[in-house]
Amino acid sequence: MATFFLTFSLLLLIMLGMALGVILMNKSIKGSCGGLNAIADADQCLVCKKDIDPDSPLRERLACPRAKKMLERAQMDVENARS
Incomplete structure (x- = not known):
């Protein structure tokens, strides 16, 4: 004990x-670069404003239908939160 x-x-x-x-x-305190920013088809990181690599391996990992649904749901949640 x-x-x-x-x-x-x-x-x-x-x-x-x-x-x-x-x-x-x-x-x-800041978030990390990359992550969801790299897969959200954004041009720049939301944290550091650097350009995001369009050939990120994270984009390939989200090619499955389940991942696309999750990404769409997350985008809808963000849009709903803004309004």
Whole structure:
């Protein structure tokens, strides 16, 4: 039981340190580049505004019908959220 509390305390201390680092450095947390941006037929990344590689392997992985449905549903959710 002592090992659990020691591990939990250590992880809590690490998380607190990371949070304080972000707060004190005055930087905002950003998402990663690529990912869904690479498959959404966007020209630029939403996070860093860099051009997206049109030959991304992620586009090939989403060629299946199930993945296309998921992508369409996600786009509809985004459009509904905007209105």
